[in-house]
Amino acid sequence: MRIVAGKFRAKKLAPPTHNIRPTLDKVKQALFTRLQFDIEGAVVLDLFSGSGALGIEAISRGARQVIFCDVDEKSVALTKKNLSGLKIDAGQEVRVFKTDFLAFLRGARTQFNIIILDPPYEKNFYVPALEIIAQKKLLAPDGVIVCERLRAQEIPQDFFALDATKNYGTVALDYLVWKDENCGKVDNFCG
DSSP states (O other), rough: OBBHHHHHHBBBBOOSSOOOOOOOEEEEEEEEHHHHHHHTTEEEETOOOTHHHHHHHHHHHSSSOOOOEEEEEHHHHHHHHHTTTTOOOOTEEEEEEEOOOHHHHHHHOOOOEEEEOOOOOOOOOHHHHHHHHTTTTTTEEEEEEEEEEEETTOOOSSSSEEEEEEEETEEEEEEEESSSSHHHHHHHTOO
């Protein structure tokens, strides 16, 4: 596992020693190529962060703030280990939370420009996560949610519009945005 681009390009990350499914480099490269003009200065949530590789990629590419969240103690320790060797710029903020995704989202008060949802594929965590993100307006009006899933899976939801889906072998990335350009704004919630 390595950082694909940005300030920390080619830096190796500690591999998972437990049941984590890391995002393939080609999928990670495609995700960040698509979002390349949205990352600089962005506030990013890496939900179900696992090793932290996706959030660290965002930091490497200039995100202003990245929040990592995972319920698994080993995943949180691995994320912290991978972050420990990085010299984060003074203008960047990194926070790591060991908590259940529902508890985190219910307590969140930040609007994110980019939300990455990469839960265990066999769990049905997408729908409740998207529901809370919509209800609490956690996605900025011009933000994007990226859902990594198995290509054969579908993510039923009524809150966001599917901007694009890209397939990479057995894996797919869904890019979700608000259905209406005014959605997500404090005075114009469209949940």
